[in-house]
Amino acid sequence: MDMAGLLIGDVAERTGLSAPTIRYYESIRLLAPPPRSATGYRRYTETTVEELRFIKKAQSLGFSLEEIGEILKLSRAGDTPCSHVLDLSRRHLRAVEERIQQLTRFRNQLAGEIAKWDGEQEPTCRGLCQIIASAEEGEPATIELHIGVRQKDKARKQRR
Amino acid sequence: MDMAGLLIGDVAERTGLSAPTIRYYESIRLLAPPPRSATGYRRYTETTVEELRFIKKAQSLGFSLEEIGEILKLSRAGDTPCSHVLDLSRRHLRAVEERIQQLTRFRNQLAGEIAKWDGEQEPTCRGLCQIIASAEEGEPATIELHIGVRQKDKARKQRR
DNA sequence: CTTGACCCTCAAGTCCGCTTGAGGGTGTGT
């Protein structure tokens, strides 16, 4: 009867993460070590549940645990140099916008090709395959095309 | 004087990948083994360079090497069951669209917060930090807020 | 005919984000 606080299993259930994952997050200092019961059990609050939900969302948006940690750190220290926060935010914003554009371009090409194929009676093959085949010689598109051939974009420096 | 074909280093230079990475791609069967010179040097053509550029692009769009391999395989076999290609394409399209929406929502929240801060004179701190601090008690936003607090979204099953 | 920049293979190491396993306490229902 250690009066209160969620057990790790409760938190796991509420967030959809596994207990080991939560411990792991603590181990990499993404999560602050929670208070323990007399017998050493971690006791969490709703706040942790919300932080974890945030982590999941940020992760699904493409942020690494390290970045998320950075953000969380800033968010927890109300007295942090704010220009930092703002800078960080702006950098994130730019990154996200770039990515959206990139994906949108891709989406348009892809949708365009699919539509072409769809218009062309049932996808019984021959027609579609020929598009692919001819695409390989250098024409406007097809998934496989912009997916296998004739990429015009200058290889720009990659992460790492 | 083995007359012709790009050496792995040339390809590396043209694509921005490292030579080991290119060999690695071959080892995982993402790239077909190129012909070799009498002395065992790999001899590539421009086609490979373009495939590699495609791989980089697809990767930057969030596809795994495995998925890229699948796509490349389909694209190379002109006589593949086309409904497959089409299915695959549609699945990719849906995935990409979902992601764009997710990112867009995020972008809007983020931009909104930044704008709020920007309006508020110089980011000299105090003001911004107070937003963060108060946000931690449960108000409408701040990056850190929608980044640390009050996430309404039901934890939905995650990859794996 | 040596030097230096490339090339080769194969094995092992690295980073990320977890999961799994061994070995051992806790706490509650019957």
Next chain:
DNA sequence: ACACACCCTCAAGCGGACTTGAGGGTCAAG
């Protein structure tokens, strides 16, 4: 008093995507 579900730690394993290292050949220039 005993299950049985849950908690703990620590160590190792895993998949993805590479990088690094050891040990050794090739080739064009000087």
